[in-house]
Amino acid sequence: MTTSLTIRIDGLNCASCVGRAQKALAGVEGVADAAVNLATGEARLTVSGADALVRAAAALQAAGYPMRTERATLKVASMSCASCVGRVERALAAAPGVLEAEVNLATETASLRYAQGVITPAELAAASGAAGYPAEVADAAGGTDSGETAVERHAAEARAVARKAIIAAALTLPVFIIEMGGHVFPALHHLIAATIGHKASWLLQFVLTTAVLAGPGRGFFTKGVPALLRGAPDMNSLVAVGTGAAWAYSVVATFLPGLLPVAVRAVYYEAAAVIVVLILVGRWMEARAKGRTGAAIERLMGLQPRSARVMRDGNPRDIDIADIVPGDTVLLRPGERAAVDGEVTEGEGHIDESMITGEPLPVAKAPGDTITGGTVMGAGSLGYRATRVGADTTLAQIVRMVGDAQAAKLPIQGLVDRITLWFVPAVMAAAALTVVVWLVAGPDPALTLALVAGVSVLIIACPCAMGLATPTSIMVGTGRAAQLGVLFRKGDALQALSSVGVVALDKTGTVTEGRPELTDLVPTDGFERAEVLALAAAVEARSEHPVARAILRAAQAEGLDLPQAEGFETITGHGARARAGGRDVLVGAARLMAREGIDTSALEGAVADLAARGRTALYAAVDGRAAALLAVADPVKPSSAAAIAALKGQGMRVVMITGDRPETAHAIAGETGIDEVIADVLPDAKLSAVDDLRKGGAGVAFVGDGINDAPALAAADVGIAIGIGTDIAIESADVVLMSGDLRGVVNALEISRRTMRNIRQNLFWAFGYNVLLIPVAAGVLYPATGLLLSPMLAAGAMALSSVFVLTNALRLRRVRPAMDESSTPARAPAAAVSAAPAE
Structure with missing residues (x-):
């Protein structure tokens, strides 16, 4: 099938650019009739094949004329298993202009990259809906036009499913007691026969079970049957066929018993009803667990206040943070969260930055220091100038990074997707084969046993756990990493x-x-360390050189009173000189001392020692005498x-x-x-x-x-x-460490390994569960043990499989940092420089 498209191209400046872009497109397999227009910056082309546009984009990129692309995220409904993921991906990838399509079952999202101008997000949502999976365009925060966030959606879904499960359970309980109770307790069986009779009990079971299937269980049929008719069966199809078969067989036994041999006249209403109850309970637990997997982003978004106090026309006013613009002066009082990023202009205080760095100790802030939105003001109060607002703030970028990482598809997921895309049709074929084998070779009552085995295979093999195994671990793992100050920008x-x-x-x-500090000060005979440091700092206070700043910081940290410096002079490439406290002071390299004829032989031993330790040495001379050796290093x-x-x-x-x-x-x-x-x-x-x-x-x-x-x-x-x-x-x-030190690398490795181990555990369980239990459900153990798995047990096992995977993924929320504040020795004060005597 061929499709005509108009794409937009960057970098077209002249006719030769047009020729090169057109030549690049002409050489792409599956692209025909390519015509590039310089005036519009567009190219018209005809593509054939699903990958032709992807190859065209790569060819244009290589030629230096990249195709303009955009990204969109859709919230996709009605996905229930890994097979659904594959079908949504195929439907979206087949839409004109789509270059990449990744669908995530855990987040219920589709991440798309498409050619600008060819298709819109609304049309992509419609393409998903046409495939049987309604979709909405999501905003940057993960919400949709309805305004709901992912956590709110999962909470609402959990409440809705819980209501259905409760209604289904209330209707199913009498059916279960009448049918299964009669098998377990013979007295109950005789009581039913002596009172209402078995025919009436079957009629009662019919009414109640039909109410379960038509009410709380209706969704399995309204979603599963259309998917089956489209030739794309999913989990709902398996449940619909399984429960429908049990119900239909029971209806025949109830109303047309003459069509069945006497030996196989039995009803399985309780199986159909209990299967619906168990699967609804499983989905309720899944919805609750999914809500917890997305809690990391919800907590991050909750760090941003809704309003802030801003100076407008000389007066403080409380305004919505959406109205803050760069340059506004924001006031921050104790206990308040900073609304946006900015730079302190007045006041002093301590800020709790643990939400960004993971460090619990408050950070002192003074004019010139930066403020990050979402951090909490402790002691003090200050005003700061807004520099980054809205989507540009650090917090917004963190939310975006975490969301992108959570929606990403790992390479390990590719194999899972290829298997699960064909898994449901294979299961249906296996169920049909099971029924045929039982009918041909099974003992009496073969029809009943064939029905039980076929329904059990359909129900137990739902691939929910396979689809959830990888994305749930990614969501929880990257969310926990963000709490530890490790942001995975790429999944x-x-x-x-x-x-x-x-x-x-x-x-x-x-x-x-990353900045020099004074590490050593070695005075010569006749000079005190504090005296020399104060004189040197007085001179260097007039300089902007990084080394000068280091000397000044050391003196200030020690609380020294600096004398007034006069006649300051910078000696390029050598150092600086001035009169400080009535004395001539020189601070600079050895060549400055040599030029001024100052003897530094008393400090030669100290110079050699400092050089061996990677320190940069400079000298201070007072009134023509060498006074001290100062060493600066990046600590x-x-x-x-x-x-x-x-x-x-x-x-x-x-x-x-x-x-x-x-x-x-x-x-x-x-x-x-x-x-x-x-x-x-x-x-x-x-x-x-x-x-x-x-x-x-x-x-x-x-x-x-x-x-x-x-x-x-x-x-x-x-x-x-x-x-x-x-x-x-x-x-x-690919990874950003908000803490600013190497402990984050250790924590990143730890969370990565723990998450991948968690994924492997989930995949082992999901695949192993199906490999082992499908044969059991089919009745492979029946000849040797007489054991045939009940469809009700199959439904329970299937639901527990998904719950196990989700629960195992949620364990990652408790991962402790491999290194934290207690793992690091305390920092020495900046002014605690050594003062060893000269040799």
Whole structure:
């Protein structure tokens, strides 16, 4: 089948661009009559085959003229098993313009990428509805036009199913007591015969069971029968055929008994009714569990307040957060949550940022510091200027990342989908074969036994558990990871990270703090450490150099009074000089001391020691004499050594890749326990280093935070960005660590492995359950043991199978962080620099 489409293309600037784009399209198999229009930026083409447009998009991308695409999410109803997932995917993928279609049973969503201008989300929803699965377009928060969130929908679904289950149970109980009670207690059987009679009891059972099937169980028939007639049977079809067969056989026995031999005149009303009750109870438990799997996003969304106090026309006013615009001044009082992201402009206080970083300790905020929306104001009050609002806030991005990860389809799910797409037709064929075998070779009453075995096969084999096995674990695992400060931006990273064998680390900002600090101050004879630090800081207070800032921070942290500096002069490439407290002060490199003729021989031993430890040394001279040696370094984060030890304890090979000097890199590696170092490399060389590490056969995870890390993050099997790093690094990564240190890597590996183990457990149960119990339901044990599985037991086992999978996935909500605050030694105060005497 061929389809004519008009697609939109980026990058068309001239006639030669048109020619190249047209040539790229002409070379794609399944694409014909391609015509590119420069004026409209569009291309008209005829495609044949489901994958032709996908190949056309790839060809245009390679030629440098990418097709404009958009994404949409649909909330899909009426999906009950893994076979439904396959059918919805096929229906959506067949819609014109669709490039990717992924359907998730646990979230009941379809994630789509389609060519812009070819089709609309509303038309995609209609395509799903035409396949028998009504759909609505979802918003960014996961809600639909009705305004319901996923958790609210599951709660409403659970309440509706619970009502149906209660009504069905009330109608079924008399049927069950009359029929099964008579078999278990002979006295009850005789009592029924002596009072109303068996004929009347059958009529009563007929009325009650028909009410169950036509009332609470009607959905199985209204959904299952049309699906069966379309040649696309699903779980509802299995239940409809199974219960319908039991009911129809019983109706014949009740009203037309002459059509059946005397030996097989029996009714199975109780089987049909109890099956409906048990499956409804199972669906109620599923709906409740599904609601809990999506609770992570619901909690994240609940962190954002509905209103905020904003300065307007010089007066504070409470307004809806949707009305806040960048530049507004937002007031934050104790106990309130920040409405949007911003920068503190006035006041001081402490903010609880645990919802972002996972760290329980409040963070001091002062003018110039950043505020993240959703964090809680503790002591103090402040005003801050809104910088990012609405969908641009950090919290909104986190919700979006978690939602994307939860809706993703892991590679392991592909095999499951291919199997389950044909599973229901295969089950129906197996049930039909079971009936035929029993009728041909079964003992008397063969017809009754054939009915029981066939219905049992239909009911027990519903593939609900198969469809839920993977997506529920992904939902719960990624939700729990977000609570631990680990955001999986791409769902497949969850699986890839579990098989990583090498962790490559950037140094600056990843292993270290990312800013220089004063680490050592060695005074010479006749000078006191505090005296020299105050004089040096007074001079450096006039400089914007990072090293100068480090010296000033150290003096301020120690509470030193700085003398007034006069005559400040920057000596380019050497250092700075000024008069401070009436004394001439020089601060700079050895070459500055040499130029000024100042003897530094007393400090040579200390210089060699500091160089061996990767420190950068500079001198302070007062009134023409060497006063002290100051050492500056980018300090290691307090958690780095413990995190690296934990990674090595997990069997990881840990490698540092840095553009810093080899001696500095080796010093940091020695301090943190890293055995392998690749130093003095440019960004492109980092990418090559990642490729070299991969040659050993193990997957490589790269952890970084800077712009120069983006190529390596993108090239690694799993790129992990420190969340406090640059936006470009985060956009290149698969996983984002909001805590800003390496403990997040340990936690990410832990949650990945636990989630994948949980998925394998679920799949083993789901497939093993069907492989083992379908033959039992068919009666394979009957010749040896006389055991034939009751359809009621089959229904109970089927419902419990799905509940087991969901319950097992929910265990991931209790995963504890592999490393937390207690795993890290306390940070030393910034001013606690060493003051060893000069040798």
